[in-house]
Amino acid sequence: MTGTDPTGEETRPTLVEAVRDGAGRQVAAELSPGAFLAPRPLFSPPDRVRVALVSTRAGLLAGDTLDLRITVGAGARLELVEPSGLVAYDHRGGASRWRARVEIAEGGELLWSGAPFVIASGARVERLTEVEVAAGGRMLWRDLLVLGRSGERGGAVRALTRARHEGTELLMEDLDLLDPEQRELPGVLGPHRVIGSVTSLGVRPPGAGHPSRMELAGPGAQVRLLDRVTPPVEAGLAAVWESWTATECRPQPPSGSAAVRSISTSCPAKPS
């Protein structure tokens, strides 16, 4: 139950790929179960592929590696659903890894509403999320980290986010929450232990007004919410998610070639 075995079974990545085929249909081109998550197709409206990431093992233990690779083809639209959260349990001295690599081709769109990731006391998780968004593509991402189960101070996590848009860095973050003393410093997390965010990469959603909304330097925005407990963060994120998915996306200012411009003038992956 711990460590990597020679067959690679323990670290096998979960693969999900959505494409738009020649006839304009949204199709799941690849759904391969990994060591921790099995992708299951859900009933999908014609404008997208919906996939549930179903846990096939209990949470993370020392030595575990959860690996997820998501690919969204040109003009494809993928919605990922997580029916249950993930818990990293007491690792008793070891460490585990969580990695996701997301690639979104031109005009593709990923909607990923992540479930809570709980870092129990004694856990130590290295998390890496890498995102590449091509011209006219978009990712809407909800992320919720919870330090500790109720009453716990929580374990150690370092969450790296590296998001690029058209090959240029869009959002680079090293959220180092390994040491409880350090993360509780003023200006880092202070007394908070729930860190939630909704992030739009590739498109700056219309509207402003949210007091926690951050406009990225490139095309994108993030609302991050911090709290001592989970419910207000979940409710706040749900409201942002709702407003950012309900509103029609607006074109970004053209940033490159004519090809880019023609894609940017319409809402990514939404059939007109």
Add this chain to the structure above:
Amino acid sequence: MGALAALLLGDGRLPVGGHTYSAGLEPAVAAGLTRDRVPALLRARLRTTAVTEAAGAVLALRAAHRTPVAYEPVQRALAARMPAAPQREVSATLGRGVHRLARRLAPDHPAVTALAGLGSRPLRPVAFGALGALGAVMGVTAAELAHAVVHDELQTVAAAALKLLPGDPLDSVAWLLAARPDAESAVELALAVRTPDGLPARAAPLTEQWALDHARRERRLFLA
């Protein structure tokens, strides 16, 4: 010139507009920070934003010594590590003061003219790197520059504390000396940077929220 230049760079009396900045202290005080927690705030900054600042300045200094001088990659890397627009805005405002000084000292130096060639207003670490590259005028080593940036951060908080959380001014020297181990490790991390994509990106989520709140505030003493 090196030793004197290094002292000048870290001198709060350098006329670059540093008096308008509290290095995050005023937003923190507005959120409830008390005087006894100033040393903890210094530690937090030395572990997060100050590392990025100092490393960005080091990268810009190195870029300034190359031909042609290209700051764009450093500028973009910094922007991708400052998600809150007010943080970038304040950095550009402070960068302007440094840019003006550099222009006054060596208007035709390639390290200075390249600042104007950037697509956006130079962020403060970029302008600092350019200033530090001015050979006979302000030339410093990467280590001197990183120390100056980190020292400036600490002194900025300490000086602002005199206004925002009045108390014994002698305390502030003790705070700075107590922060020395964290300051040295911030400098070390800054000097270890090699390329813009390796620019440290240690995040301080509450600092970001406070920056957003501060930008909306009408009554404030400092920009940030």
